[in-house]
Amino acid sequence: MTRASTSEKGPAARGRERPKRSRLRNAPWTPYLYLLPAAAFIALVFIYPLIEVVRTSLQVPAATGGTTFGFTNYEFMLTDLAFRQAVLHNLILLLSVPIMTVLALLFSLLLWEQMRGWKWYRAFIFTPYILAIPVVGLTFIYLYSADGIVNTALEALGLGFLTRDWLGDPRLVLPSIMSVIIYRELGFGTILFLARMMSIPTELLDAAKTEGANWFQVHRYVTIPQMRSVIEFFVVVEVITMFSWVFAYVYTMTKGGPGFSSMILEFYIWQNAFEFQSPGIASAVAVVLMVAISGLIFLQVRVRRDESGGDAEQ
Amino acid sequence: MAATQSSRKAKGASSLGTILSHAVLIAISIVALYPIYYMVITAFKNRQEYLSSQFLPPLHPTLQNLREAIAQGDLLHWMLNSVIVTAVSVLAATAAAILAAYALARMQFPGRDTILSGIVSLMVVPPVVLVVPLFLLMVHVGLINTLPSVIVVYVGLTIPLSVYLLTNFFQALPYEIEEAARIDGCSPLGVLWRIVLPLSAPALLTSIVVNAFWVWNELLIALVFLQSNESRTLVAGLTLFQGQFQVNEPLVMTGALIATIPMLLLYLFGARFFIRGLVAGSGK
Numbered sequence: 001m002t003r004a005s006t007s008e009k010g011p012a013a014r015g016r017e018r019p020k021r022s023r024l025r026n027a028p029w030t031p032y033l034y035l036l037p038a039a040a041f042i043a044l045v046f047i048y049p050l051i052e053v054v055r056t057s058l059q060v061p062a063a064t065g066g067t068t069f070g071f072t073n074y075e076f077m078l079t080d081l082a083f084r085q086a087v088l089h090n091l092i093l094l095l096s097v098p099i100m101t102v103l104a105l106l107f108s109l110l111l112w113e114q115m116r117g118w119k120w121y122r123a124f125i126f127t128p129y130i131l132a133i134p135v136v137g138l139t140f141i142y143l144y145s146a147d148g149i150v151n152t153a154l155e156a157l158g159l160g161f162l163t164r165d166w167l168g169d170p171r172l173v174l175p176s177i178m179s180v181i182i183y184r185e186l187g188f189g190t191i192l193f194l195a196r197m198m199s200i201p202t203e204l205l206d207a208a209k210t211e212g213a214n215w216f217q218v219h220r221y222v223t224i225p226q227m228r229s230v231i232e233f234f235v236v237v238e239v240i241t242m243f244s245w246v247f248a249y250v251y252t253m254t255k256g257g258p259g260f261s262s263m264i265l266e267f268y269i270w271q272n273a274f275e276f277q278s279p280g281i282a283s284a285v286a287v288v289l290m291v292a293i294s295g296l297i298f299l300q301v302r303v304r305r306d307e308s309g310g311d312a313e314q
Numbered sequence: 315m316a317a318t319q320s321s322r323k324a325k326g327a328s329s330l331g332t333i334l335s336h337a338v339l340i341a342i343s344i345v346a347l348y349p350i351y352y353m354v355i356t357a358f359k360n361r362q363e364y365l366s367s368q369f370l371p372p373l374h375p376t377l378q379n380l381r382e383a384i385a386q387g388d389l390l391h392w393m394l395n396s397v398i399v400t401a402v403s404v405l406a407a408t409a410a411a412i413l414a415a416y417a418l419a420r421m422q423f424p425g426r427d428t429i430l431s432g433i434v435s436l437m438v439v440p441p442v443v444l445v446v447p448l449f450l451l452m453v454h455v456g457l458i459n460t461l462p463s464v465i466v467v468y469v470g471l472t473i474p475l476s477v478y479l480l481t482n483f484f485q486a487l488p489y490e491i492e493e494a495a496r497i498d499g500c501s502p503l504g505v506l507w508r509i510v511l512p513l514s515a516p517a518l519l520t521s522i523v524v525n526a527f528w529v530w531n532e533l534l535i536a537l538v539f540l541q542s543n544e545s546r547t548l549v550a551g552l553t554l555f556q557g558q559f560q561v562n563e564p565l566v567m568t569g570a571l572i573a574t575i576p577m578l579l580l581y582l583f584g585a586r587f588f589i590r591g592l593v594a595g596s597g598k
Contacts, residue, residue, distance in 0.1 A: 026421060026502060028423070030417075030502065031417040032423070034413040034414060034416060034417035034421070035414045035417050035418075035429065037414070038414035038473050038477060041407075041410060041469050041473055042470060042473060042474075044470060045444065045467055045471060046436050046439060046444065048447065049443070049444040049446075049447035049451075050439070052451075053447050056447065056450075107342060110338060115332055115335060120343075121339040121340075121342075123585075124346050124347055125339075125342060125343060125346050126589075128346050128349070128350075130581045131349075132531035132533075132549045133531065134533050134550075134573075135353075135549070135574055138552065138553070138556050138567075138570055139349045139352060139353055139567070139570060141556075142352070142356075142563055142567075143352065148368070149348065149352065149368070152369070183346075188592060191589055191592065191593070192593060195593045215331065244438075244441070244443075245440070247533070247534050248533040248534065251533065252533075252553055266440070266442040266534075269446070270442065270445070270538075273445070273446045279450065283447075286442065286443040286446060287443075289442070290439065290443045293439075297435075
C-alpha cells in the first residue's frame with residue numbers, strides 16, 4: 001500500500017525531498033559513470049536526431065551546386081495540399097479524445113460496482129489494448145469490407161441503407177479509422193480510471209448516498225472530482241497519441257487514402273522521406289510536429305501549475 | 315461494518331441498474347472480443363468455407379493456413395527476428411536504466427533534478443521525428459537491414475520510461491539497509507546488485523513487460539530500418555504479407571494470430587505488471 005501511494009508521486013514532486021545524504025561519499029564522478037550507458041543511448045537516439053532534423057529541414061540545394069541553408073522546405077510544406085490535409089486530419093482525430101474519456105469513465109464506473117463477473121468484463125475490455133496496431137488494422141480491413149461484420153450487422157438490424165464502403169469513402173475513412181483507434185485505446189482508459197477509483201475511500205461515497213444522492217450525483221460530485229489528475233493524465237497521453245502514434249493505423253488500413261482523405265502528419269513525414277526521397281521536406285514537417293507537441297505540453301504544465309494551489313489532495 | 319451494510323443496501327435497491335450494467339458491459343465485451351474471435355475462427359477455415367460463412371466458427375477446422383503461412387511467408391524467420399530484437403533491446407534498456415535510475419534515486423550531484431526531468435520529458439518525442447536522421451545515420455554506418463539498427467533505436471526509445479519507473483521505485487525503498495551495507499564495506503555497485511535489485515523485482519518486471527509489448531508491436535521503426543525480407547520483424551512482415559495475400563483472408567489472419575499469441579501469453583503471465591506500468595505513468 002505504501003509503495004503504491006508513493007510511486008504515484010512523480011519525480012518532479014520527489015525532487016524537493018532530497019535523498020538522505022550518505023555518510024560515505026562517492027567520488028564526484030561516480031553518478032555520471034552510472035548515467036553513462038543511458039546517456040549514450042539518449043544522445044544517439046534523441047539528441048543527435050533532434051539536432052540533425054532541424055539542420056536537414058533547413059538544408060536546400062544551392063544554385064551553384066552543393067547545399068545552402070534556407071526555408072524552401074518549409075515554404076513547400078505550407079503550399080502542399082497533402083500537408084494541410086494532414087494537419088486538419090490530426091486535429092479531427094482529437095475529437096476522439098473526449099469520446100474516449102467519457103466512454104472510459106462510464107465503463108470504469110460500471111466495473112467499479114464490482115458486480116458478478118466484473119473481473120472478466122475488465123479483462124475483455126482491456127484485451128484490444130494488448131494487440132499490435134497492425135494486427136488490429138488488418139483485422140478491421142476485413143470487418144469493414146463490403147460483406148464484413150459491420151455491414152452485415154447493419155443489414156441484420158434492418159439498417160441496410162446505412163451500409164457503406166467504410167475505408168473507401170473519402171468522407172467516412174477518417175471516422176472509420178478513428179473508431180478503430182477508440183476501439184484499441186478505450187481499454188487503456190478504462191483500466192487506468194478503474195485503478196484510480198479503487199483507491200477512493202468508500203466513506204465519501206457512502207456519505208453521499210446516505211444524504212440521498214442518486215447514482216449520477218454521487219459520481220458527478222464525489223467520484224469524478226477525486227479523479228481529476230488521472231483524467232488529466234489520460235487526456236494528455238491521448239492528445240499526444242493522436243499527433244504522434246497513429247501512423248500504424250493509417251499505414252495498415254489506408255496508406256493515407258483514398259486521395260489524401262486519411263493523410264496524417266506522421267504518414268506525410270514517412271512518405272516524403274522514404275517514398276518521395278525528400279528528407280528535407282520530411283524534416284521540416286517533423287520539426288513542426290515536434291514544436292507543436294512541445295507547445296501543447298508546455299501549455300499543459302502551465303495550466304497545471306496555475307491550478308495546483310487549490311488541488312491539495314494531489 | 316457500516317460501509318458494507320450501506321453498499322449492500324444500495325446494491326439490493328438497484329437491481330434494475332445492475333441488469334442494465336451487465337447489459338452494457340456484455341455489449342462492450344462482445345465488441346472488444348469480436349475482432350479477436352474473427353481472427354481465430356478465420357485462421358482455421360479454408361478459403362471456401364470462409365467465403366460461405368464468415369461469422370461462425372469453422373465446421374471443418376484446418377491447419378492448412380498455418381502450414382501455408384509458415385511455408386510461404388518467412389513467418390518463422392520473422393518471429394525469430396522479433397524474439398531476438400525484443401529480448402536484446404529490453405534487456406539492454408533495463409540494464410542501462412537500472413544504473414541511471416540508481417544514480418538519480420540515491421546519489422547527490424549537480425544537475426540531478428535537471429537530468430531526471432530531461433529524461434522524463436523525452437517520453438513525449440514522437441518517434442517519427444527521429445526516424446529520418448537515424449535512417450541516414452544507419453545508412454552511413456552500414457547497419458540498415460541488420461537487427462542491431464532497430465535494437466539500438468528501441469533501447470534508446472524505451473530508456474526514458476524505464477528510468478522513470480525505476481527511479482520512482484528506488485526512491486521509495488528504505489535507505490537504511492543500503493546505508494548499513496555501505497558502512498560494512500560494500501561498494502555502491504555491490505549494494506545495487508545484492509540489496510536493491512532483489513527488492514525491486516516488481517518494478518523490474520513492470521518495466522520489462524511494458525517495454526516488451528512496445529518493442530514487439532512496433533511498426534514504424536521496423537519498417538524503415540529493416541527493408542530486406544530476411545531482416546523483418548513479425549509485425550512489420552505482417553503488413554507486407556497482407557499486401558501479398560490480401561484476397562486470402564484466412565492466410566492473413568493466421569499471420570495476425572501468430573503475431574498475437576506471444577503477446578497474449580506475456581499478458582497472461584504479466585498482466586499485473588503491465589497494468590501497474592500503465593497506471594504508474596499517471597503520476598506524472
